[in-house]
Every structure is written in C-alpha cells, then in structure tokens.
Amino acid sequence: AMEGAATCGSIMVPCPGVEEMVAIALERNDLDFGCHITLNAEFPDYRWSPVLDDAETLSDENGFMFQTARETIAHADPAQVKREMQAQVAYLLDAGVKISHIDAPHRGPPPTRNFFDDYVQLADDFGLPVLLRRLPDGAGDMFNIEHGLRRDRAHFESVLDRMQARGNPVFERSIPGTPWYNPFVAAEHNRARLEQCRPGLNYLALHSAYPTADLKDFAPDWMMRGRRTLSLRAGRPDRSGNRRTGVRDGELPRAPGDDPGRAGLIPTAPSPRAAGSARPGAGVDAYTVVHVDDLGMSRPANLGGVEAMEGAATCGSIMVPCPGFAEMVAIARERPELDVGCHITLNSEFPRFRWGPALSDVPSLCDGDGHLWPEPHETVAHADPGEVRREMRAQLEILLDTGIDVTHIDSHCGTAWDALFYREYVELGLEYDLPVLTRPRSIPAEDLAAARACARTRPCSARWTRTVAGRGYPVFDLMEVDTPNYEQSLAEQHHRRRIDRLVAGSNYFVLHSALGGPELEAIAPNAPQRDAERYLFAPGGALEGEIATRGIVTTGMRELRDRGRAART
Numbered sequence: 001a002m003e004g005a006a007t008c009g010s011i012m013v014p015c016p017g018v019e020e021m022v023a024i025a026l027e028r029n030d031l032d033f034g035c036h037i038t039l040n041a042e043f044p045d046y047r048w049s050p051v052l053d054d055a056e057t058l059s060d061e062n063g064f065m066f067q068t069a070r071e072t073i074a075h076a077d078p079a080q081v082k083r084e085m086q087a088q089v090a091y092l093l094d095a096g097v098k099i100s101h102i103d104a105p106h107r108g109p110p111p112t113r114n115f116f117d118d119y120v121q122l123a124d125d126f127g128l129p130v131l132l133r134r135l136p137d138g139a140g141d142m143f144n145i146e147h148g149l150r151r152d153r154a155h156f157e158s159v160l161d162r163m164q165a166r167g168n169p170v171f172e173r174s175i176p177g178t179p180w181y182n183p184f185v186a187a188e189h190n191r192a193r194l195e196q197c198r199p200g201l202n203y204l205a206l207h208s209a210y211p212t213a214d215l216k217d218f219a220p221d222w223m224m225r226g227r228r229t230l231s232l233r234a235g236r237p238d239r240s241g242n243r244r245t246g247v248r249d250g251e252l253p254r255a256p257g258d259d260p261g262r263a264g265l266i267p268t269a270p271s272p273r274a275a276g277s278a279r280p281g282a283g284v285d286a287y288t289v290v291h292v293d294d295l296g297m298s299r300p301a302n303l304g305g306v307e308a309m310e311g312a313a314t315c316g317s318i319m320v321p322c323p324g325f326a327e328m329v330a331i332a333r334e335r336p337e338l339d340v341g342c343h344i345t346l347n348s349e350f351p352r353f354r355w356g357p358a359l360s361d362v363p364s365l366c367d368g369d370g371h372l373w374p375e376p377h378e379t380v381a382h383a384d385p386g387e388v389r390r391e392m393r394a395q396l397e398i399l400l401d402t403g404i405d406v407t408h409i410d411s412h413c414g415t416a417w418d419a420l421f422y423r424e425y426v427e428l429g430l431e432y433d434l435p436v437l438t439r440p441r442s443i444p445a446e447d448l449a450a451a452r453a454c455a456r457t458r459p460c461s462a463r464w465t466r467t468v469a470g471r472g473y474p475v476f477d478l479m480e481v482d483t484p485n486y487e488q489s490l491a492e493q494h495h496r497r498r499i500d501r502l503v504a505g506s507n508y509f510v511l512h513s514a515l516g517g518p519e520l521e522a523i524a525p526n527a528p529q530r531d532a533e534r535y536l537f538a539p540g541g542a543l544e545g546e547i548a549t550r551g552i553v554t555t556g557m558r559e560l561r562d563r564g565r566a567a568r569t
Helices: 018-027 069-075 078-094 113-126 153-165 183-195 213-218 299-309 325-334 376-382 385-401 412-417 422-431 445-455 464-470 488-500 518-523 527-535 557-568
Strands: 009-011 033-036 142-144 150-152 173-175 202-204 287-295 315-318 340-344 406-411 478-480 506-511
Touching: 009 018, 033 078, 078 113, 113 153, 287 299, 287 340, 287 557, 299 315, 299 325, 299 518, 299 527, 315 325, 315 406, 340 385, 340 412, 376 412, 385 406, 385 422, 406 412, 406 422, 406 557, 412 422, 422 464, 488 527, 518 527
Parallel strands: 009 033, 173 202, 287 315, 287 506, 315 340, 340 406, 478 506
Antiparallel strands: 142 150
8 A cells, every 4th residue: 555545654563463564664665654552452363462561451361452442541550551652662663663753552542641641752752753633623621532532622732732833743634434434335435535635734544454364364344454445656646636745755844853954754863762773783793593493303303403503504403302302412412512402392293203292291282192283373272371381391491401501492383482372482591591582573575474384373472572682682683484495406596595685683594404315205395405404504515604705693592692691790
C-alpha cells in the first residue's frame, strides 16, 4: 500500500512481525515509518505481550496484553504504561529505524488523562511529533470515544492547542471506516472515505495486509484488510484534488527546532534517546560468529562439525538427547580449545533417525512412540511449558556435568523461541551466566522463508533481548540462517551470497556441517548440503578464508561470554 496511495505507516513493536518490518525499514529508506504505540492485543487467536517484562499490569493471566482498551484502562498502572510506551519507541530507534513520528496508540488514543499526557510527553522525550487529532464537533465536556471510553474534552483541546503552537501537526479531521465494512463494496466504501477529506490536514487510516492464509487464521476482518483498493500512485492527487503527503515529506508543519531547510519532521539533532542508539555491533564491536549447529546428533555431525571448526567455523553447539552425544562430549574433553554450547533440543525431525527427551517424565514433549515431536509447531501445540522448562534445564545440566566448558545456549529449530517457552529459555542461560542466542534484530529478506520453514512457531516478543544485552551478552544484529536446504549443485555460490549479506555489525552465521557418506544419507534428506557445509568451510575448503579475506572479524561464543563477564567485574 505504501508503494501506492499510502504515504506513511507505523510499526507495532510488541508484535510477532516486528523483526521482519524493521529489516524492511532498514532496507527501504524511502518508506516513511513511525511507532504505533500498542497497548492491546485484540485477536483471540493471535496475541502478543508487552515489550517490558515487568509491565505486568498491562497483561492478562496468560501474559498477553488485554484484548480491549477498556480492560487496559481498568487494570494498567499509568506508570507502567508510560514506561512501556517509551520502550516501544526506543526499540525502533535502537534498531536503527529512522522513525518520523509516534502514532496514537493502537485501538484508539489513550483514553485517560494520565495515559494521554504521557503519550504527548513522548514528543519531548524523543524529539519526534506525536499524532494528534481534533475531536468531532458537537462533543460535550465529557465525550464518548471508541468503545464508550471517556476523557475531559477541555483538557484534551488545551493540549492540542499547545502542541500545535509548538509546531506539532494536529489533524483537523480523521476519516473513519476501517477495517470493518462490507468487503464486497470495498472500492466504493474507500472512495466514499476519500470524499470525506476537507481542506486542511486529514488523517485517513488504512489496515492494509496481504491476503494470505495466515491473515485469515487470526483476523476476523481479513477480507477488508486484504482488499488493496487504494491503488493511487505516489504523488498523484485523488479525485477531489487533495494532495497526499507523508509525515516526513515537508508538507506538514515542522517540529520544534527543525532546520528550515530540511524537509519533513525528522529532527536534525538526535533525540536524547537516539543519541546513544547506534546499532550494537558497529565500530569496534563488528564481528561474525560462524556457528555449527547439531553437534552430538550423530557421528557424521560430530566429525564433520569438528572439521568445519578446524577451518572457518568458530564454535558450535551440542544436542544432548541425541545418539551422538557421548562421542561429542569425548571429543570436547580431548579438544578443550573447541568452543561448544548447549543446543536446546525439543524436536526430533528426521523420519528414520529419532530421539527422545533427556528426561523420562515429560510425556507432553513426546509423540506416540516416545520420541520428541518432529515439528516445532507440534511441540508448541502439545508440550506443557512446565515440562519444557524442566527438560531444557536437564539438558544444560547434563552437559555441564560432563565437565566441558559450556560457552552458550541456543535453540534447535528455534522451538525454544516460541512465546510459550522463551522466557524460561532466556532465564535458564542467565541463571548459569551464559550467553543465550535470542531472536536477532533482523534476518535477511532472502532468509525469511528458510527461517519460517525452520521454526514455524509463533514468534516471541522481543522484550527479553534487552535483558540479555543488559548482562553484557550479544544480541546479534543479523542472523544468517539460510541452511541447509538449497540446490546442492550451487552450494558454493549459495554460501558466497550468504556471506554477501553480512552487515557491518554483529552477525550469527549458521552451518550444519556433517561428514558425507552412507550414514549421513540414511539420516538426513539434505545430506549433500550438510556435507558441502563441511568441505567448503573446512581447512583448505573453497570458503575457509572467504570471510577473513573480506575484512570481516570472526569470533566464537567463548570470547563473547568472557568479554561480557569481564565487563561486569
């Protein structure tokens, strides 16, 4: 829609799609984005949690934001709402997104005076305009807004007048009518909305979405969201002659202190928060971790993984419940220089090569044959979070009890990243003072299909990444996970393209190296690709020195763990 009629948009930070949207925003500097303050999670079957883990009054008993604004007003502590709103804006700035504005909260403006005043204060906190709209004529001193909520009109109008005098745009008219209407007259409905625009500043909201099966699964209004009826091209007037503009196009009043020669509303000087918001990993902290997953799975994985770690790979992680675990532990004891962590394993994905959990009393983690569920979504559907918590702890403690130096924790197939398990997964690592691989700040657009195929779980909230970073442990700018499913005959070209996608920050580059042969072929359908990820990155391999020749510094998780611990002392 933003490549057509829409002039700008705003991002919901607590939601599952935020990492993908941030990646798009960083690649598409021509698009105009703001922060869509989010205090509710309205869909019954598609929920999200606050960014802050200690904003408990914003959440229901399941840890998700309340579905309705009325519930949020009834339960939320205004101080926690204020911190949550600040955290959402700060998240986008920390990610490097050049946001142009802060949007009135999702599901309507803050309906109590405390919420509203703190929302307006965000303009001073971050040096960005906040979206403000005039009330319709005829409303009394106490007026009804969406869902019958109420606010003092006199106070509201006085704040709008004050902000408008400072240069913050105040829209004279907000055009209603989205996203609930008859989808079979979508074009006519939205033309009628356009005709409601009047001279001055108009705000016409859209809820555009791509009409996929995913949208149909969670949004009751999916037919309206998926109707892409506003197809005007950028720069054209609509039929009434109204000119369209985005927040940063220079058509609206400038923010206080903005350079008169600068178009739009992005401040020329960084805001207090943005001044320290350079993406982690820039400058002296630019590095790439080259990581071998699935050590311990089998003998081919052990031998091939170690061979890659003798070449370009800097570290790897061990699957505790798998048949090759004991052999990999023996290798790690004999080779203490190897940098290995715990690959938390909640799935057994190969049809002809299965394994069960480390514990014998976690039946919800197992299928009818006593093996771990094959797919992540099956684990999410069946597993009891309490049993998952005990299983994750058991796997880490078993590995620690072997006496090897465990350097970090990560997740096999990304299953532990699901919202049901993520908090316990992160807390487990922090309890043992180990780096925990969290969801990265971005995944390359080319890798999104691979990431979804790998995980296929509900993405977790990103709020726990701040907890990990606060301990001095890495939260990677980019995770390169396009492995091990691709055309085997093009393996070298494929991995060169992956290296091309590394950013000038902190990267996590995943391999699934294994020794090819009949045993691996009997286990894995993608055996040729796994073998390629061994010989290409092993000593003398075509890509052993490729990363270094490009001037990219590589490091392992042991060094990052030790650096984080040293910083705290």
